[in-house]
Amino acid sequence: MNSIKAFAPATVANVACGFDIFGFAIEEPGDVVELRRRDEPGIVITNITGDEGRLPRNPEKNSVTGVMLHLLKHLDIKDFGYEVILHKNMPLGSGMGSSAASAVAGVVAMNELLGNPLTRQELLPFAMEGERIASGSAHADNVGPSLLGGFVVIRSYHPLDIFTIPVPDDLYCTLVHPDIEINTKDARYILRNEVSLKNTIAQMGNVAGLVAGLMKADYDLISRSMVDVIIEPVRSILIPEFKEVKTAAISNGALGCSISGSGPSMFALSRGRDNAIAAGQAMQARFAEAGIDSALHISGINKGGAKILEH
Structure with missing residues (x-):
C-alpha cells in the first residue's frame, strides 16, 4: 500500500455543561487527508485546500502532519517519506x-x-498533540469523538481515561455556524480560573443528569440537564445574538441549545430530525435578522468516527 485517503468528522465539544469532558461526532462536514509514500525521507505538505492559505506548511507546525511525525517517532519508522494533501x-x-x-x-x-x-x-494521545499544536492545549473532547465516534466522556486526563456512552437513535444535532470567527486561544483566555461552590454543585448535577438522560433515552432529563452555569455565561458574550438564537432553537422544538466548542458555532439537540430542522431554520433566521449569514448542518450522532475512504 503506497497511498491512502482518510476522513475525520466535525464534532461538538463541551455539550453545554461538560467543558473539556464531553464531545460527540456528527456525520459531516469533515476533513480529508490524502497520504502518499515517497522514497525521500521526511514529510512534505504538497497542498492544502479550503484554508485560504492560512495554515502553516511547515510539517512540525501543522496539526495534520505534527501528529504524523509523533507517530513515526514513536514507532521508530525512518525507511520512507510521505507527502500530504489536506482538504479543509x-x-x-x-x-x-x-x-x-x-x-x-x-x-x-x-x-x-x-x-x-x-x-x-x-492513537488518541497522538491526535491530542495536534490540538496542542493548533491551540496550545491538548484537550480530547474534539479528537476523541472524531476518532472514536459516538458521544465521548473524558473521565480523566491524567491518566487519560476516555469512553463512549450510548445515545438514543432519534437524537439529532443541529449545528449552525455564523459567519464570524473566534480564536480558541482567546476563548480559553477569558475563562475564570476559580468557580464558586454553588456553580460547581449545579454543574456537577447537570453533567450527571445529561449522562443519565442520554443512556436512559429520557428526553426531559436531557433537556433539563443541558444547562451550563460556568462557561456559557462568559463565552456567550463573544457570539452576537446568542440569547436570541438560543431562545429561537428551544421555542422551535430543541431540547436545549448552547455553544459548540469555543464558538461561534451553536448547537442544539432535538428528538427527531424534523425538530432538528425546525430549530436550525429558526436559529438561522435569527442570525439573518441581525445581518449575519450562517451555515446549517443537521445530523444524527456519528457513531463510527473517522474512516478510510480509499486505498
Whole structure:
C-alpha cells in the first residue's frame, strides 16, 4: 500500500455543561487527508485546500502532519517519506473541531498506511498533540469523538481515561455556524480560573443528569440537564445574538441549545430530525435578522468516527 485517503468528522465539544469532558461526532462536514509514500525521507505538505492559505506548511507546525511525525517517532519508522494533501472542509475557528478533524484524519491515514500497528484508543494521545499544536492545549473532547465516534466522556486526563456512552437513535444535532470567527486561544483566555461552590454543585448535577438522560433515552432529563452555569455565561458574550438564537432553537422544538466548542458555532439537540430542522431554520433566521449569514448542518450522532475512504 503506497497511498491512502482518510476522513475525520466535525464534532461538538463541551455539550453545554461538560467543558473539556464531553464531545460527540456528527456525520459531516469533515476533513480529508490524502497520504502518499515517497522514497525521500521526511514529510512534505504538497497542498492544502479550503484554508485560504492560512495554515502553516511547515510539517512540525501543522496539526495534520505534527501528529504524523509523533507517530513515526514513536514507532521508530525512518525507511520512507510521505507527502500530504489536506482538504479543509470546515472553517477555521468555527467551534466545530476543525483542527481536531485534521489531526485525526492525519493519524488515522498514517496508521492505516503502516498496517494499523495501533488501535484507535492508542492513537488518541497522538491526535491530542495536534490540538496542542493548533491551540496550545491538548484537550480530547474534539479528537476523541472524531476518532472514536459516538458521544465521548473524558473521565480523566491524567491518566487519560476516555469512553463512549450510548445515545438514543432519534437524537439529532443541529449545528449552525455564523459567519464570524473566534480564536480558541482567546476563548480559553477569558475563562475564570476559580468557580464558586454553588456553580460547581449545579454543574456537577447537570453533567450527571445529561449522562443519565442520554443512556436512559429520557428526553426531559436531557433537556433539563443541558444547562451550563460556568462557561456559557462568559463565552456567550463573544457570539452576537446568542440569547436570541438560543431562545429561537428551544421555542422551535430543541431540547436545549448552547455553544459548540469555543464558538461561534451553536448547537442544539432535538428528538427527531424534523425538530432538528425546525430549530436550525429558526436559529438561522435569527442570525439573518441581525445581518449575519450562517451555515446549517443537521445530523444524527456519528457513531463510527473517522474512516478510510480509499486505498
